[in-house]
Amino acid sequence: MALSSHVSLPPPTVFGGDEYEFWAVKMEAYLKAYNLWSAVEKGYEPLAESGNLTVAQIKQLKEESRRNYKALSFLHSAVAATIFQRIVGASTEKEAWDTLQEEFQGSDRVRAIKLLNFRRECELLKMKDGNAIKDYVSKLIETINQMRIVGEKIPDQKIIEKVLISLPERFDSKVAAIEESKDLAKLIVNELIRSLQAHEQRICKRVESSTEGAFQARFKGKQPSSSREVKKQSGYDKNIKTKGGVNETEGEK
Incomplete structure (x- = not known):
């Protein structure tokens, strides 16, 4: 839904030449907020001047022209001076947008190659036994977002399926429980x-408890089994005799 006429957003993020893909996502959302994204998707072609235009056609022409130049103005304000030089000659928002996309994201062929590489990376990505689920999912989401940026449509259900089939063995019981108790078509990623x-x-808690129990059992096994052994180990057993039959303590006396 577009913003009302009396509500405005902060200025768009300025693109200086780095991380074009992330800037493009932000800029697309910014233009959509003002209901101007169609100027990029459909472009703008002025109708030829003619005395045969109806009042409705003239009104439509003026509205499309206004929307195009408003979107183009937003784009101008969202690029640094060095980048503005690339689009200064563009008369439509679509022309300016396509110029930046071609230079900083590559042609359709280049984007297709990037997408192929991201797909391969995603397919090979699996959670290793020593990894934490948070780290694995972060890497997976990062790769999927890169695919989305270059045009791939990936629903959340595909992410859920990928996660479930790429977990190590210690998650087998949990995966089985989720598949039996949850509707995967309605399950959201964060919930999973x-x-x-x-x-x-x-x-982790079970492993810690098991390790602690094993340590205590081993330590307990090394403890003296009787008070006599305690005295022997501490040197206070008065019944211990020397070769001469005299208690060492008594001999000292």
């Missing part, structure tokens, strides 16, 4: 991650 993290924490 919270559930897996809770399972991971339980595993």
Whole structure:
């Protein structure tokens, strides 16, 4: 939904030549907030001047022209001076946008190659046994967002499926429980991650308790089994005799 006429957003983020993909996502959202994204998607072509234009056509022409130049003005204000030089000659928002996209994101062929590489990386990505679920999911989401930026449409259900099939063996019981009790078509990513993290924490606590129990058992096994052994180890057993039959303590006396 576009903003009302009396509400305005802060100025858009200025693009200086780095991280074009992230800036493009922000700029697209900014233009959509003002209902101007169609100027990029559909472009703007002025109708030829003609005395045969109806009042409705003239009104439409003026509205499309206004929207185009408003969007172009936003784009001008969202790039640094060095970048503005690339689009200074563009008369439409779409022309300026396509110019920046071609230079900083590459042609359709280049974007297709990037997408192929990201797909391969995503397919090979699996959680290793020593990794934390948070770290693995962060890496997966980062790769998927890169794919989305270059045009791939990836629903959240695909992310959920990818996570469930790429977890190590210690999550098998949890995955089975989720598949049996949840509707994967309605499950959201954050809910899945919270559930897996809770399972991971339980595993960690179980391992810690087991390790602590084993340590205590081993330590207990080394303890003296009787008070006599305690006295022997501490040197206070008065019944210990020397070769001469005299208690060492008594001999000292």
